[in-house]
Amino acid sequence: MPEGALLNAYVGRDGAYTDCFETAYAGQVDLPAFITAFYTTWLFRLERAVLSLALRKKIHDSDVVALAQGRSEAFAIWTVEARGSAEILLCDNAGTTRSYLAVAAQEDGTTRLIFGSAVVGRNTGQLPLLVRLATPLHRLYSIGLLRLAARKVELAATSA
Known part of the structure; x- marks a missing residue:
């Protein structure tokens, strides 16, 4: 976890799970480009499809772009908890998960x-069993999302 990261507020919190993954990109990338690439990967589009069904509302790429450019403080089931020039922390509507x-x-x-x-337990001091069991799958999914986003950033740069 980078020193001073917005997500650090949840590291070490009783009953919370936090993780952080990184990859290097051989060039300059700003936060809006990374957000857009991340939330428009084919893998995250699958999650968006599930969320669209659950919400009964289509989630458009324009929603992602509005979030990335700071024109919106909400996206699908998340709202912006905190934002800086190089980082963003989103909180889900239930207040139990964070994406950074x-x-x-x-x-x-x-x-x-x-x-x-970050996944924050509800006043029990421990995460629900289902969340603990799903952690290895979540880690693989997170690494996959990050790799695909990096590849999408690279493709966008070479086509520009």
Whole structure:
């Protein structure tokens, strides 16, 4: 977890699960481009399809772009809990999960693309069993999303 990251508020919290994954991109990427790439990957589109059914409302790429550009404080089931120029922390409507995206420019011209999550238990001091059992799958999903987003950023840069 990057020092000073918005997601750090949940690290070590009693009954909370946090994770953070990163990959390097060989170029400069700003946060809006990363957010857009992340939430428009084919893998996240599957999650968006499920959410669209549950919400009975289509989730459009324009919703992602509005979030990325700071024109919206909500996206699907998430609202912006905090935002900085290089990071964003989203909270789900139930208040139990957080999604964190960040970019960090490096001296060598690369950019660290960062994705993290937090799941906060409800006053029990422990996460529900189902959440604990799903953690390995969540980790794989998170790594897949991050890799696909990095690839999408790369493709966007080469086609520009």
